[in-house]
Amino acid sequence: MHAGFEIAVWCAVLLGLTLVSISSVSPVELAVAGAAALGGAFAARRMRLAAGSGFRGDPRRAARAVAAVPWAVLRGLAVLVAAMAHRPDDAAVRHVRLRPGTDAGWAGVLLAAAPDTCVIDVPGNDEVVVHALRPEAGPVEAAVTRRDGSR
Structure with missing residues (x-):
């Protein structure tokens, strides 16, 4: 899996979870959620690499x-x-x-x-x-x- 794709998927999932949790989203909340999701995506990728795990199976x-x-x-x-x-x-x-x-x-x-x-x-x-x-x-x-x- 390419790094950019993996980070984009993590970012989308984390941003989606954040937006679903907020009742109404202002532009500031959207920017903060996006920044947090991007940081979380990089952290998730680094943790997966450190653990040496990846997708296995069909x-x-x-x-x-x-x-x-x-x-x-x-x-x-x-x-x-x-x-x-x-x-x-x-x-x-x-x-x-x-x-x-x-x-x-x-x-x-x-x-x-x-x-x-x-x-x-x-x-x-x-x-x-x-x-x-x-x-x-x-x-x-x-x-x-x-x-x-x-x-």
Whole structure:
């Protein structure tokens, strides 16, 4: 990934989060948010480089999993609301075996995006342990797990 692209993506994400958090945005607040986002973007890149981390795995698989996140969030909210109304009987901790080409790092982040799923552990690069309020796999889980359900 080129440095300029990475910094632009970080800056856009940080600026977007800031603008969503502010109810009305004045020009001064926009300038301050932009400067802070740019500084945060440089810091995030330096931290990633210092940690020696980067994207691993199949980018097409990651794109499919990212595309499933909005549906997973909506579905997860519905499951969470239902769980608040009555205690779920089918909540479970399960080991999720990842498909080849799926990195446990980004898969864990995407799995945890759903409100009804919590990533508990990442014991290996091909396995994630989740606590879910539903017995069946959600959209993101279906996109990143093996079809045979092997453990």
